[in-house]
Amino acid sequence: MQMRIRGCPVADAVVHNAHPPGFAHQFEDIEQQHEAGNLGMWVFLVTEIMFFGGLFACYAVYRSLHLQAFELGSRLLEVPSGAANTVVLIASSLTMALAIHAAQTGKRKSVVMFYLVMTMILGAAFLGIKFTFEWHRDFVEHLVPGFGFEVRPEWGAIGQEVPMFFCFYFFMTGLHAMHMIIGIGILTVLTIMTARDRFSEQYYAPLEVTGLYWHFVDIVWIFLFPLLYLIGGHYAMGGGR
Amino acid sequence: MSGHVVPTRVYVGIFLALLCLTGLTTWVAYFDLGPMNTVVALAIAVTKMLLVILYFMHLKYSSGLTRLVILAGFFWLAILVVLTLSDELTRHWSPSPDPWSVLLPLVRGLL
Numbered sequence: 001m002q003m004r005i006r007g008c009p010v011a012d013a014v015v016h017n018a019h020p021p022g023f024a025h026q027f028e029d030i031e032q033q034h035e036a037g038n039l040g041m042w043v044f045l046v047t048e049i050m051f052f053g054g055l056f057a058c059y060a061v062y063r064s065l066h067l068q069a070f071e072l073g074s075r076l077l078e079v080p081s082g083a084a085n086t087v088v089l090i091a092s093s094l095t096m097a098l099a100i101h102a103a104q105t106g107k108r109k110s111v112v113m114f115y116l117v118m119t120m121i122l123g124a125a126f127l128g129i130k131f132t133f134e135w136h137r138d139f140v141e142h143l144v145p146g147f148g149f150e151v152r153p154e155w156g157a158i159g160q161e162v163p164m165f166f167c168f169y170f171f172m173t174g175l176h177a178m179h180m181i182i183g184i185g186i187l188t189v190l191t192i193m194t195a196r197d198r199f200s201e202q203y204y205a206p207l208e209v210t211g212l213y214w215h216f217v218d219i220v221w222i223f224l225f226p227l228l229y230l231i232g233g234h235y236a237m238g239g240g241r
Numbered sequence: 242m243s244g245h246v247v248p249t250r251v252y253v254g255i256f257l258a259l260l261c262l263t264g265l266t267t268w269v270a271y272f273d274l275g276p277m278n279t280v281v282a283l284a285i286a287v288t289k290m291l292l293v294i295l296y297f298m299h300l301k302y303s304s305g306l307t308r309l310v311i312l313a314g315f316f317w318l319a320i321l322v323v324l325t326l327s328d329e330l331t332r333h334w335s336p337s338p339d340p341w342s343v344l345l346p347l348v349r350g351l352l
Contacts, residue, residue, distance in 0.1 A: 034244050035303075035304055035306075035307070038299075038303065038307060039304075039306060039307050039310060042307055042310050042311055042314075043310060045314070046310060046311070046313070046314030046317075049314045049315070049318055050314070050317060050318060050321070053318040053321055053322065054321065056322070057321050057322045057325045057326075060322065060325075060326060061325060061326070061329045064326075064329060064330060065329075079267065079270070083263060083267045086263045087260060087263060090256060090259045090260060090263065091256070093256075093259075093293065093297055094252055094253070094255075094256040094297075096297075097247075097252045097296075097297050098249065098252060101246065101247065101249060101252065104244060104246050105246060208244065211297070211298070212298055215293050215294075215297045215298045216298075218293060218297075219289075219290050219293055219294070222286050222289045222290055222293070223286050223290070225263075225266075225286075226266055226270075226282035226283065226285070226286050227282075227286075229270075230266060230267065230270035230278075230282050231270070231278055231279045231282050233273075233278070234270050234271050235270075235271050235272055235273040236273070
């Protein structure tokens with residue numbers, strides 16, 4: 001076994017600066033630093049799981065209380081837009097994973113930047129579809145609670161309960177969209193850092209933990225899509241737009 | 242180089258699997274399966290989540306400590322959802338009458 005001082009082989013420890021860029025001294029080696037970073041990010045993501053989990057639990061309770069109104073509300077949403085957005089977001093997760101892969105395997109920085117920019121473009125496309133094709137249309141059709149929501153006569157007795165569904169819809173998709181906007185902001189910083197040669201084959205931790213965040217936001221949407229759009233009895237298609 | 246390098250073809254394979262599952266869950270939503278619609282939708286969503294966590298988020302290649310933290314997170318989420326719903330969904334099972342329906346006639350009788 002090689003002699004080590006603070007994780008560095010003795011010869012390297014004497015030449016103090018002989019460690020990879022981005023490697024912090026408190027860690028045994030770059031592997032340990034890598035694992036500590038990932039673990040820390042996962043602890044944050046667990047708090048995010050509980051944050052969105054509270055909303056999901058609330059949604060389950062209110063859906064069971066107002067089942068018919070929630071199913072009617074679900075049929076008022078645009079399934080094609082929701083499905084298209086799911087595809088866009090999954091594609092953005094792929095480009096994010098490929099960006100990290102490119103950094104890991106020491107590809108040229110232009111390759112890493114290309115994948116990061118692609119991820120941002122797909123994220124922006126998701127928000128574009130969400131805001132222009134869906135939220136804007138909901139607003140025009142008076143389906144936004146608090147902004148001129150109109151209960152339609154054809155909804156019948158449960159009409160008064162439909163705004164509750166749309167409250168959940170706008171809070172859940174809104175908080176998700178907020179996470180996307182933050183994600184795009186972080187990706188912008190990462191693209192600049194990549195351009196300034198801040199990452200290497202050994203050190204790409206910011207890319208890795210941002211990837212974890214981005215995939216987490218993807219997972220939230222993977223659940224929002226069926227819960228909001230799909231389980232509303234679309235086979236019946238009564239009272240649709 | 243630190244961390245496990247997943248081959249690109251694995252990422253593309255997972256991406257294609259996620260696309261297929263998205264198509265499947267959208268297609269199934271237009272068939273009347275009764276309560277099974279919700280079960281199928283959630284089962285597909287959980288499958289997609291596992292694919293993303295295991296491969297895109299590298300859980301398959303991560304340490305036992307990281308796995309334990311994630312498992313603890315989901316366990317706590319299960320407590321939140323299961324205990325909340327076990328209250329909410331079983332309220333009508335209670336054989337005891339609504340207290341007001343017992344108290345009000347009593348109070349009226351006294352007056």
